[in-house]
Amino acid sequence: xxxxxxxxxxxxxxxxxxxxGLDNALSLKLxxxxxxxxxxxxxxxxxxxxxxGYASCFASSIEFMLMQNKQSYDxxxxxxxxxxxxxxxxxxxxxxxxxxxxxGLSQTAKEAVVEQAKNxxxxxxxxxxxxxxTYQVS
Numbered sequence: 001x002x003x004x005x006x007x008x009x010x011x012x013x014x015x016x017x018x019x020x021g022l023d024n025a026l027s028l029k030l031x032x033x034x035x036x037x038x039x040x041x042x043x044x045x046x047x048x049x050x051x052x053g054y055a056s057c058f059a060s061s062i063e064f065m066l067m068q069n070k071q072s073y074d075x076x077x078x079x080x081x082x083x084x085x086x087x088x089x090x091x092x093x094x095x096x097x098x099x100x101x102x103x104g105l106s107q108t109a110k111e112a113v114v115e116q117a118k119n120x121x122x123x124x125x126x127x128x129x130x131x132x133x134t135y136q137v138s
Contacts, residue, residue: 072104
């Protein structure tokens with residue numbers, strides 16, 4: 001299997017820690033969300049980072065599928081809403097709601113390319129057996 005790229009990140013501390021990209025391209029402060037007892041949230045959290053990673057990867061996958069299909073479009077936006085929900089064992093798991101806005105194509109064409117992207121996107125492949133995902137396409 002050919003490796004195309006590698007990205008390494010280190011986290012010092014936990015929910016109130018620091019994220020550092022080992023290539024010096026990323027530096028983020030982590031902070032506990034208000035929903036978990038913080039008085040205020042001054043940094044980001046793993047759920048926001050998961051949303052950002054998924055949305056950017058899925059948007060890139062849609063873009064790639066459109067290019068492969070030789071389909072032009074006017075605009076593309078992907079919003080990912082990561083929900084931290086209780087699981088059956090009393091722990092936590094993710095649920096993901098994805099909103100795709102794709103302008104310049106028919107609704108049928110939009111839905112078809114989103115289906116292609118679901119099967120292409122590395123994030124989608126990695127989590128399909130463990131994360132409930134809903135998609136809305138407009």
